[in-house]
Amino acid sequence: MREQLTRRLPYRKDSEYLITAIGALPGAFCLDSGLTRYPQGRFDILTALPSATVNVNRNTSDGTTRLYKRHYGESDWQALTGTDWRQLVEELLAAHQPAAADIEALAGLPFCGGLLGALAYSADQTTISGWRADHDDPLAQALLELPETHIGLYEWAVIVDHEKQQTTLFFLSRCPSAIRDRIEQCLSDLEQSISRPQFSLLHAFTAASSHLDYQQAFTRLNHWIQAGDCYQANLAMGFQAGFRGEPLGAYLRLRQTSQSPFSGFVRTETASILSLSPERFLSVNDRQVTTQPIKGTRRRHPNAADDESARLALRDSDKDQAENLMIVDLMRNDLGKVCVTGSVKTPELFAVHSFTHVHHLISTVTGELPAGISPLALLQHCFPGGSITGAPKIRAMQIISELEQRPRSFYCGSLFYLDHNGNFDSSICIRTLVCADDMVYCWGGGGVVADSDCDTEYQECHDKVTALMHSLEARGAD
Template identity: 40%
Template sequence: MTPRLEITPLPYRADPLGYFARLRYRPGAVLLDSGRPVAPGGRYDILSSDPLSTLESHDPGGSSPGGETPFAAQQRLLDGLDLSVPDSDLPFLGGLIGFWSYDLGRELEPVGRRAASRVALPTSRVGLYDWALIQDHHERASWLVATSARRRQVLAWLDAAGTPPGGFRLRAPFAAELSRAAYLERFDAVQRYIRAGDCYQINLAQRFSAPYRGDLWAAYLRLREATPTPFAGYMAWPAERGEQAILSVSPERFLSCREGRVEARPIKGTRPRGATRDEDRQLAAELEASLKDRAENVMIVDLLRNDLGRVCRVGSVRVPQLCGLESYANVHHLVSVITGELDADRRPLDLLAASFPGGSITGAPKVRAMQIIDALEPSRRSVYCGSLGYVDVRGRMDTSIAIRTAVADRERLHLWGGGGVVADSRGEAEYRETLDKIRHLMAALGAPLADPPLGEEDQEL
C-alpha cells in the first residue's frame, strides 16, 4: 500500500531557527530559509532531515556509468518516491532538496577545464525527503507534512531540546585569491574579448578564503542577521576531511515552477544602501536611471528568454517586469521577471538543466562567457553561482542563485564576489564592486577584509 502524506499543524514561529536547532544534527538536515521576519518577499521556510537516500555527483565525469547526466539521475531518484499526496497549496510535499554547483555546467556545455578545483564539494548533492516542516509566513502557520509513522519520529525530535549555537571564529582575515593588479589584468582581458566580438558581457568574480574554527551554524546565524534575504539556506554534512557546508544568504531566485508555470528573477544592477534617507533615495534613483546597469540587465533577460524557450511552450515566454527596483538590508538591486509555460512533455529538472547555470552570473552569450570565465578565474566556483532549492513529487520547484554564499571545506571558509563587465565598464569600479558585495558578510563573520586585501600567499595560517 502506498504511504500517504498527512498534514499536521504545528505552533507557528516567526522564523525557522528554533525548529532547525532541534534538527540540525540529524543526518541530511537542510534549511531553505525565507529570511523572515525581516527579509522582504520571503514566504516559506522548508526544513527536513533524514533523507531516504542521498545522491552526489563529482567532477570529473559527473555522468553516471551509463552516461546518465546528474539531472537525469536525480529525476530517476525522484520518480522512485512512492507517496500518496493530499491536495494542498503547500510548496513541498516530498521530493528532492539540495544544491547544484556552478561547475555542474561543465557537464552540460563545452566549457573547458582550465580553472583549478580548490574546493572539494560535490558538483551536486540532493537528498530524497519524504517529510518536511513548512512555515508559511503570509498565513502565519506551520505544518508538518509526513506519513503517520514518520510524523511520530519527527514530533519526538521536535520535542527534544534544541542545540544552541556553539562558538565560531575566523583564525585569520579573509585573503583574496587575486591581487588588485591580477584582477585588473583579467578585467583588461575581458575588454579584449568584448572588442573582438567574443561576448557582450562577462561576470568576473574572485574568491576569498579564511581558516575557521567552531560551529558553522553560528556563522550562518551571523550572516542571516547581517543580510536577511528571501532565498537563504543552510546545509552541512560530514566529509572525508572534516565538515562541509553551505551558508547562503542569496537575494536572488533562479527558477521556480508551479503547475507548469515558470518564473525567473535575474538580478543585474546593484547600489549600496545609503547612510541617510536622502542618500538612500539618491542611490536608488541613480541605479534606476543607470543606462549601463539597465543594459546589463536587459542582456541577461534576453539570455534567459532563450533558455526558457528551449523547454517552454512556443509563444509563452513573457517579461512582465523589466529592471524593477528591489531594496534589501544592504543593497538596492534591479530585478527583472521572465515567465513561461513548461512544455507538456517537460519536467522541472529539464527546465533546470536547460537553463543551468543562471545567465545572470555567466554573461552573454552564455557558453562563450563560461569558457572565458574558465580561462580567467584561477579556481572553480564550486557552489557559488550555482543553486540551492527543491523539486517536489508534484513537479513544483524553487531554486536560488547562490550568490552571497559561503562554502566550508577542510576548515576553510570561502566567499566569492563578482559583477558584470561590459564594454563601458571601468576596471577600478568593478574591482571595488567585487569587494563591496561581500564586505558586510566578512564583517559579520568577525574578520573584515583588509584594505588592500591580503593575497592568499600573504596570509599566515
C-alpha cells in the first residue's frame, strides 16, 4: 500500500511545468514559493480536483450569507442551513481522516492531504456593514457576487521540496479512483512539451478612483484619525483592465518577475485568484503560532547605491517603525486572546526584508496555541490581518468600508492550508489580482496615520502594484 501512496517525480527548480498542468484543472490550488530565495520559500504545494468543496456566498442586497457544498462529480451545489463554515469544514476534515499508515508515510511532508482555502477580505464580517451592491458600478457588482469563502478537501498533491530538491506525488488511500485516474493522465502528459497558456490585456489598467477621489477619502480618514476614532487605517484603491485568454497564463508570467514566497494560484468556478504575496499571516506547527506583519515599504532601485539608501531609509524611519509597532501590538493582542497566557513573544522587530521590487519592514510575533483550539479558530479570531486593516481593527474596518469605492474581494483576504497532521499556514493576499469573466482587478493600499502625506500615500498605492500591472501590459499575448 505504501509503495503506491507516494511516487517521486523529476525535480526542477522552476515548478512552472507542474503549475501549468495542475493549474489548468478544476479546483486547482497551487501554493508556490519556488522562485524566491526567501528562507520560507522551501515548498510548493500543488493540487486540484477536490473531493469536496465548500463556498460561502453573500446576498448583495441584504448582506446575509449562505453555505454551499458540493462533492466531486456532482454538478449542483447543495445549499445548507447555518452559516458556520469552520464547523462544516472541520467536520469534513474529520470525516475524511486517512488511515494511520497513510499519515505515518507522509509525516515528512508539509501537507499530507486536507483543506486548502481562500477567504475574501469580507469573510466573517458580521459586525461590519461592508459594501453593498452599487448598481451604477457593474464591476463592483461582479466582485460582490464572487464567493467570500472557498475551501476544498484534497486527497492528493504534488509537493516540491526545494531544499532537498525532491518532488513527491501522493494519493491518500481513500482518494476517489476517478480523481486518481485523471491526475495520472494529467501528469503523464508532462512528458510532452506544455506551453504557457495565452493571456493578454485588452487595454491598460485604469484606476477605479481618481486622484481627487483619493484626496477626498484621505481627508475624511484624517478627520477620523484626528478625532481619535482610529490611529491607523489601511486605505486602498482598485485598478482594472479587460483581458482575453487564460488567467493561469497571467499568473505564470507574474511569478517570474515577482518571486514572492507566499504566492498562489486558485481556480474557483467563477474566478481565478492570482496572489504574489510576500506576507505570511499565521502559521501553526506543533502548536507554535507565528505571524509576520508587514508595515513599511520602499521601492527598490536598479542602482545599488540608491537601493541601499532606500533600504537604510526604511530601516531608520521613525514613522514606519511607529506604524509597524501599532500592528505588532494589534497582533500581540489578537494572539493573546487565543494563545497560552504568557506565551506571546516578539522575537524580531522592524527587520528589513528585500524582495524583487520593494523593501518591507517585517516583524515576527509568536505564541503557543492551546490544546483543543483549532488553527481555523485562530484564523477566524485574527482575520483579517491587522497590517491591512488598521488599529483599532473593528473601527478601522468600518471606516474602510465607508471610504473605498469598490469591494476588496480576495485582496487583503487569505490563502491557507490545514492538513490532517494539524500543519497550518496562511498568507495575506496583498499583491493579488482577481480575474472574473473578462476583467482582471488589482488593488494597492497603505497605512495612513496622523502625519501621513496624501500624495506620498497615493504614490505608495501605485508603487505596490505598478510592477504587476506593467508586467501584464508590456508583453501582450504570450
